[in-house]
Amino acid sequence: MLRKSPTLGVSEDIHRAIHSLQPVYAVKFYLYYSDAWWITKLNLNEGSFQAEGNAVSPSLEGRYHDGDVKCNSDKTVCHGFLQVRHVGVTRLGAPSRGYIYTIYL
Numbered sequence: 001m002l003r004k005s006p007t008l009g010v011s012e013d014i015h016r017a018i019h020s021l022q023p024v025y026a027v028k029f030y031l032y033y034s035d036a037w038w039i040t041k042l043n044l045n046e047g048s049f050q051a052e053g054n055a056v057s058p059s060l061e062g063r064y065h066d067g068d069v070k071c072n073s074d075k076t077v078c079h080g081f082l083q084v085r086h087v088g089v090t091r092l093g094a095p096s097r098g099y100i101y102t103i104y105l
Contacts, residue, residue, distance in 0.1 A: 028066070029085035036069050037076035043075075060084050 001083045046065040053059030062083040069080030 027085075027087050028083055029087075030067050030081040031084050032079075032081050032104045034079050036082070037079045037102060038064050038082060039069060039071060039075055058085075064079070 009096060014086035044064045048061075048063045049060070051060040064082070066083035067081030071077055
């Protein structure tokens with residue numbers, strides 16, 4: 001379709017680049033807090049964090065700005081979700097970031 005659209009002017013290089021894309025499957029884990037403490041206590045509306053894990057506690061890697069959060073006008077009362085893990089899997093099935101955990105609810 002791209003090649004047959006003369007008004008788009010798609011070159012052979014661009015056509016090859018578009019068709020060489022490979023999917024990456026990803027999962028994000030969020031925790032819900034009735035007090036979104038990263039906003040109300042630490043004033044962190046954006047940015048990332050990492051915390052090393054061990055055999056008992058999994059490592060954490062997330063972003064303060066990724067989850068849905070609702071606040072009052074002066075941000076003294078907030079509730080919402082904090083992203084605590086982002087795991088991607090490449091086409092070959094190898095984890096591209098982090099580890100995959102079994103979550104028991």
